[in-house]
Amino acid sequence: MIKKNLWLILGVVAFITLIMSIYMSYKTGKTEYAWIIGSMLFGIGCGSKYNKKKKEKEN
Numbered sequence: 001m002i003k004k005n006l007w008l009i010l011g012v013v014a015f016i017t018l019i020m021s022i023y024m025s026y027k028t029g030k031t032e033y034a035w036i037i038g039s040m041l042f043g044i045g046c047g048s049k050y051n052k053k054k055k056e057k058e059n
Contacts, residue, residue, distance in 0.1 A: 007046045007049035007050055007053070008046070008050075010042065010046050011043055011046035011047065011050070014039045014040075014042040014043035014046060015039075015043060017035065017038075017039040017042075018035075018036065018039040018040060018043065021035040021036050021039060022036065
């Protein structure tokens, strides 16, 4: 069960990291591009995994 939905857990973690990074950038005035870009790419990767699983279920 946990391995089937691992992409969902990782996607949520990536989203939380993105929100925290944006908030910390706003509070400190320093932009941390590595965290923002990294979490966005990680989230996109999890979305890709979701689309693959969805297409497999349709067939």
